[in-house]
Amino acid sequence: MTRTVIRRLIAIVTISYSILLPTAQAPAQTGQASDFSDFPFLIYCEYEKIGHAYYFSQLNPDGTAIFMTPDSQVGTITVNGVARRVDGQRSGSCSGKTLADLRAEKRAFDLLR
Numbered sequence: 674m675t676r677t678v679i680r681r682l683i684a685i686v687t688i689s690y691s692i693l694l695p696t697a698q699a700p701a702q703t704g705q706a707s708d709f710s711d712f713p714f715l716i717y718c719e720y721e722k723i724g725h726a727y728y729f730s731q732l733n734p735d736g737t738a739i740f741m742t743p744d745s746q747v748g749t750i751t752v753n754g755v756a757r758r759v760d761g762q763r764s765g766s767c768s769g770k771t772l773a774d775l776r777a778e779k780r781a782f783d784l785l786r
Contacts, residue, residue, distance in 0.1 A: 707736035707752050712772070713781035716740055716748070716756070720765035727767075 709732060716727045727740035727748050740748045747759040748767065756767045756775065767775060775781040 707732065707738075711752050712738045712750070713776070714784045715782040716750075716767060716775055717780045717782070718748075718756075718765045718767035720763050725765070 709729075712729055712732070714729050718725050718727060725742050725746060727742050727746070729738060730741040730747075731739040733739065736751050737749050738751065740750070746761070748756055749759060750756045750772060752772065755769045755771055758764070758768060767780060770778075770780075772781060
């Protein structure tokens with residue numbers, strides 16, 4: 674990746690985080706214990722040797738976290754479930770993996786507090 678692409682990616686992620694953080698911190702209202710801190714800020718996946726950075730975008734009331742790339746690829750995951758791609762047939766390196774799997778493989782990046 675060129676430095677320009679990396680800078681743009683960082684800018685997009687930073688802006689998205691600052692806009693979405695206030696709404697994402699609300700706990701799930703269905704009785705599930707999921708909240709923003711249960712999920713990584715960024716998940717890195719590969720498909721056909723191309724890397725994609727999926728950043729935390731939304732936490733639904735049912736506890737499903739939505740992750741999105743800058744080019745609008747979308748994936749979902751829950752605290753106890755597996756990663757799934759939305760609207761696509763491609764299966765990358767994160768598909769079917771749990772948060773524990775992604776963290777163990779160093780594909781999930783949490784914010785330091």
